[in-house]
Amino acid sequence: MLYRTSAARSVLRAISSANGSVTRSALSNKVFKAPLTSSACYPARPTSSPSLSLATRKPVTTALVRYASTSSKDGEEDVDMMAGIKTEAKVIKDTFSLADVPKEALALGMAGVIPYVATSLQTVYLSWEIKNAAIAGDGLIFSGQSAELMLHMLEPIQVGYGAVILSFLGAIHWGLEWAGYGGKLGYKRYAAGVIAPAVAWPTLLLPVEYALITQFLAFTFLYYNDALAATRGRAPAWYSMYRFVLTFIVGASIVATLVGREQISGVLTSEHTIKDKISALIFLQKKEKEEVEARRRAEIEDVE
Template sequence: MSFTVLRRSLVSSSLRSTRLIAPAPLLLRRSVASSVSNRPASQAFDHAATNIKEETGNLAADVAKTIAGSNMTTQLASSLKEDTFVGLTKANLAAVPKPAMIVGLAGGIPYIGASGMTVYLAHQAGLVATGASTMDPGLALTYFDQALTFQVAYGAVMLSFLGAMHWGMEFAGLGGKQGLKRLALGASPILLAIPTLSFEPMTALTVQWLGFTALWYADARATSFGWTPKWYGQYRFYLSILVGTCILGSLFGTSYYGPVAGHGFLTHELNEIRQERRDLIKEQELPANENVKAVRQKAGEPGFVVLSRKQTEEKQ
């Protein structure tokens, strides 16, 4: 009897062990998720190109949604033929009222002109500094400085105006009364813009570029919160791109074309003074002396006249 019980217990334990061990091969087989596992994501170059194109399109569409403040209406989203960057951008731009777009772009025209004039006058100042232009150095520097000053002043006005837009929306109750939060957002740009009027022009342009970029981000967030019209984030993005491009163009153009170390206005003026002295010396005859010999130096050599003793030369 005891033998029979012992045999049954051994068989039972053996079956339990078999149940624990048997599923192991099944688990190994299930680790293969599909028939194409452990293969490259793209089977051929054409397939890879298609994947890259699709991923790029999806990324561009996400960028367009971010630009729009991720605040597209259901009606606008349903009217899209393609969920692409171009389709989303066109749909958002179509939602912007034409008067707002026209006036906004017209307000940027003087800034574009100021940026172009700054680069042109920087080029002229660089030519004067190297002696390639006959313009008076003082006049070239004055014109260049006035162009930079105008661009900085106009940029400060635009930055302040964009902040004041939020005060108008608060007074109109657009998106509900937000109180101190929206009023503080509207006052921040002018607190940044006014001090730049006392900065050196290149520093002022850099600070204003940072201000325009930060304000666009704040406007995009305000659009997503419902504080502004649905199209405001998209509208502000392209105006910020316009202004930011002008600022970067002025900074790079001035650095590239403007006077640089070793070819500044002081170096140019010193070279002109030296040349005038040489011209005056050429017009005068050197004094004759029995013991001293005077020899004019050639252009580019240090000094103007070399004096030497005749007796020393004769002995040598």
């Protein structure tokens, strides 16, 4: 009997030790490998079950897992967003790149718009001087009359230079036709070289505002024609962006000039229109004929 009791106790202890080892392995894998007590030293108690211990630690584990997953996703979104911005910036840079433009053409082209920009800035400043003189009685550097005189001197320079540039842009297509760039097009390409100066030079006879507006439209039309030619292989591929940059600078200068002149539209002395100039020319011719006839009559009277 004593032997049977000892055997039964040994079997129960073996089963208890096996259950304790299984519980410890499960808890160590799921609950951050927390140290557990041995069932041999501390027998298992019903009140401190492994499920209760796991339930106590589970919210902390879940929160940490959620934070780790969220932070990794946020990092990936930031990286993707920055990559998208860099890609868009690269696209914009490549679109407006002038790297393929010959250095000589780029340097001379940029130098060619300097007179336009200079006259535009001077027009804006002189317009401010004229307006300030009308309000305060005197300008900052120049008097109102001096500023107005200088402004009238700048007008034919800006309009005349614009006519020269328009004629030059039209003549480029004659050179492309002679070189056979993109094939021979004949009168279709020669027309650009004829229309440009035909529109540009008559603007010298118009009032300044109308002349500048007409030249602005002419520059825009020529840019469209040049961009179309570059797209269809009738001009170098870089010519489209090259013309866009130069046309943008010239167009901005014309707009600035018009805005500056608009500020003094009620102060500036009205200039002579083409009609006034023609009337003055007819009057002078008529006066000269009358003087010639008066001299002849005087000579006839002297002879008699």
